[in-house]
Amino acid sequence: MSDINDLLKEALTDSLGVPSESITPEATFEDLELDSLALAELAVICEERTGHPVGDDNINIGSSLGEVSAFLDTITTPHKDSA
Amino acid sequence: MLVLTGATGFFGSHYLAAYLVQRRHDRVVALGRDSPAVARERLKSALTATRWPIDEQHLRRVKPVQIDLADPGLALDGRVYAALASQTSRLAHLAGLMAFDTSPEELNETNVVGTRHILRLAEAAGRHIRLLHISTAYVAGAGTTGVVREAVKATPGPSLTRYERTKHEAELLVRRYAQRTGRTTVIIRPSVLATDSLRQPSAPRHPLQALGAAARQLQLATARGTQATPFAPTHPVTARVHGSPESSLNILQVEHAAQALVELTDAALPHRAGPEVIHLVHPRGTPVPRLLDALVPQLPCVRLTMAEHLDHPTPLENAMRRLSRGAHLYTHLRHTYDRTNYHRVLWHLPDPPRLTHPYLLAALGTHASPCACRTTNSPPLHRSP
Secondary structure: OOOOOHHHHHHHHHHOOOOHHHOOOOOEOOOOOOOHHHHHHHHHHHHHHHOOOOOOOOOOOOOEHHHHHHHHHHHHOOOOOOO | OEEEEOOOOHHHHHHHHHHHHHOOOOOEEEEEOOOHHHHHHHHHHHHHOOOOOOOHHHHHOEEEEEOOOOOOOOOOOHHHHHHHHHHOOEEEEOOOOOOOOOOHHHHHHHHHHHHHHHHHHHHHOOOOOEEEEEOOOOOOOOOOEEEEOOOOOOOOOOOOOHHHHHHHHHHHHHHHHHHHHOOOEEEEEEOEEEOOOOOOOOOOOOHHHHHHHHHHHHHHHHHHOOOOOOOOOOOOEEEEEEOOOOOEEOEEEHHHHHHHHHHHHHOOOOOOOOOEEEEEOOOOOEEHHHHHHHHHHHOOOEEEEEEOOOOOOOHHHHHHHHHOOOHHHHOOOEEEEOOHHHHHHOOOOOOOOOOOHHHHHHHOOOOOOOOOOOOOOOOOOOOOO
């Protein structure tokens, strides 16, 4: 996934004060110098805005923004039945 | 990591600015009621209004976190609360409501309930946490004279104001926390903090600045002389200020107080069973008549005198009392403040400079006001040294 979804971008810039130029799919939370407090806040913001639970495993210090974006896409995209 | 409340207030912004400049690698969490985006703007505005050279690099080290002091869990999600507590090694509680014309409920909610919830956060943190609780030197009760000791009074006794009562109740909560947990706790009691630095309109105000603004408002009303004002002097009028000519206020330069608090954030403290109480006060009180002298240029139509008893106040005297927003309650005090603990811990800090007449003029924001009366100046009440 090349694009970081808007929700993640907005949460990182507005709520956590991450400069927008630092936000790239490859950047990890460690690269952005976000600590466990910031990750806990991010998880809560994502839960509030998507209405889906976000477990600690899905957002951790080594996660890249691309990975988290992909995860958020998964939980926010309506599930399609294959039948 | 340092966590603080009240970072956008007058003392809080000076403390945080001094801390960021002097503790170059530390990160700070600023707890406040605004959303992070709004808080960042307010922090920038408040911190850059201080004398410290604050730039974007400093501001980036401050992380605002939105809380509600009225909520036991600070209105934080449990995970965020736990992460915050686990990272907190220094907790400075500067948020408070200093007002004399507000409801007891509002004062209680911020000053007592808010402190209780901050203590809860301190308990959730590691046992090596240091709590710095900002109280006030004006918790001495209704007595007008004597030496105020650096100790928490066990019983409240009569208070001068409801504000003072709530600050004393908060001190009792902090003392119980310190005795129960055995954790390092400092109760810091600043006096009236002020600065002679030119303030931007958006910067947090200090009490002397508010007093100067009230004097300007009064002068404009007298100069306008419309029917809407209860007095319209065409001659200089004499107005009595309710209080003792012997009274003094303790006013301290905020820059000195901020430096002292930065030192107290890390300073070695003697081990004791309860909290360390430290007065952040000026070694010399400022006589109230000297303060009134500094108001003379703002009130050229009014000759101020002091009266122990204010019988049959005039409309002007009533207006002065209303505009002073509670300052008149302190014009009878002749306290001196014990500084034993201060000297023991902060022995290396030089005393602040004397508060000169030009300093007071600048702190009050004094400048010449328009005058409708026949003379341009009233004689000073007290000649400054």
